[in-house]
Amino acid sequence: MAEATARDAGRDARSLRLEALRNAIEQAHLDGLLLTGLANIRYLTGFSGTSALLFVSQRDTLFLTDFRYETQAAEEVGELAQVHIEAQSLWSRLWALLPTLSGLEVLGFESAHIEHRDFQRLLEAGTRWQWRPTVDLVETLREQKDAGELALIRRAADAACDALEATVPQLHAGMSELAVAGVLERCLREAGSEGFPFPTIVASGERSALPHARSSSRELRRGDFLLLDFGAEVSGYCSDITRTFVIGRASDEQREIYEIVREANRLAASSVRAGMKGRDADALARDYIERCGHGPLFGHSLGHGIGLEVHEAPRLARTAEGVLPLDSVVTIEPGIYRPGWGGVRVEDDVHLAARGPQLLTRFPRELIELG
């Protein structure tokens, strides 16, 4: 019963999203939109597979997938769209179906989610329509999360924090980074995570200064920073959290850098607001790190939206002129990286609610010395 109710609620939400997209299509002076981006298709239909095309016009919603997903498409998409299961090529089926719909002249396609090879198909097999590139029509809708989405992101944040709590007591000097990843990922699964939104980053010692390290065979040593950056996934929705620890006792210098990053995180996570420009949010943390004299060592942007993708709109960055929407969920992840010495990053997920920013990742931010 509970499952059926949740599915109905999901379908209601998706009907609203399709309606919002139809408005956007009309405002863009298009008769219809061909969707090829899988996260956008999942947002609109609930389909979680890896092969699909979706076509939306004022009158019709066509969903195409291949035979492997027949059962799954029926369960996930249901009555929201006219579902077509195809044994050979989704594109051939599309070219067979589109001419049966009337009133279509100017059609949009997703410029950021179609490879040149498939774009050529529009010019070759789709000559009876005029094709116009669109950007971010669905992504813009996705920025503002509804109650169901917020609940799932909250569960993903809880799963990540539960996993980290279960992991920390198992960490000690002598473990390899890969072994740390193994413990953490197992705890993520035990906490109910359906997947890993991005490759787990376990970066120790001088490797913690590489903002995009993955995990290596390096063994943890006393005195190392240990940076863990990872996420959980619940019904397709992601969380993304970073904590930095010290193996053994922290040096004064490590503690000093850590406290600057922690304070930058606190300042931004408590002051960020819906309605603010992305660049002003970025400045909340960056200005503080600059005042502390470490500006050049904070080389990346402050954060990004999360949802069905672990990196989505809006951006919190020096160059982000866009406004942070109400009910968006964003990361706040200041860092200081000193090449050859090490780095610290403290990252939380924050819901920009009408009543102010709501921290979703509740794992403590105080410096923890391990082992």
Add this chain to the structure above:
Amino acid sequence: MAEATARDAGRDARSLRLEALRNAIEQAHLDGLLLTGLANIRYLTGFSGTSALLFVSQRDTLFLTDFRYETQAAEEVGELAQVHIEAQSLWSRLWALLPTLSGLEVLGFESAHIEHRDFQRLLEAGTRWQWRPTVDLVETLREQKDAGELALIRRAADAACDALEATVPQLHAGMSELAVAGVLERCLREAGSEGFPFPTIVASGERSALPHARSSSRELRRGDFLLLDFGAEVSGYCSDITRTFVIGRASDEQREIYEIVREANRLAASSVRAGMKGRDADALARDYIERCGHGPLFGHSLGHGIGLEVHEAPRLARTAEGVLPLDSVVTIEPGIYRPGWGGVRVEDDVHLAARGPQLLTRFPRELIELG
């Protein structure tokens, strides 16, 4: 010392690959090729990051990445290319660099690895060159593995088998599929896997009939099939293995279906040869399953190449006219799926050597009853 030697050997192999690509560029009547596919860029340069452009002409090799990868690009790419680190847009840097190279008129781009949005850049900022779409120029080179690549795939296959051996004794009725994934993925990390080439599939009971299930909260019950499909990654190279178990005692019907799939796997894995067409390789297993009366329940193709990507050329499928190259590595993965009842798949990785097919995944194929 050993590490430096391995790196030198990798650089030598990559120099040869770049030379082979230069020949392919010349044969395609191009003056140069812009590469945007990350697996292709990794194959040619060793770069393992997620942001790069590569330009190759007879005279020049330009590699562009962003500031996050400065250290990594120096280590991985080294002297193989002229390395440019960019703080803002890789594309702007490309448009600044390309005009400094002489003799370039007709340039290729990778049609399957460039989104329409980026393709537009070629038409807008790149008007001084003629741009031609190319398909599979590098993918074709990647089909035939060199000794270094074969050694890495073998290590990835060993890691997957080691992990499965360590996992099997820990499995029992009552565990959730997610918990099984957690145990297996931790064992993969302990075995040295740097990542997960694709989302781990743990499918039990009737879910084993879904060829593309991931892992759910469903709990294992006595009498269930338990299908595990997963891989390991070593220095970017993948393995891909599937085994199907029974929780408790197998029924006669389960055993019958299992033995048909196992025999189909054995027939294909022992008879597949370099020089065979992909469709003839597919038939090695499919004909047997059809003779046993289960043809319609084997809905997918027999296999695919593996390497830097878990799905790459060549294909082993009913419609695959291409020939399997010497020293390619392919999966052999027949299956029988009965909706609502369950499914069996047995998948191995096979190196198509001159002396015949070499099984890389050594985990037993006999039916194992667990718990």
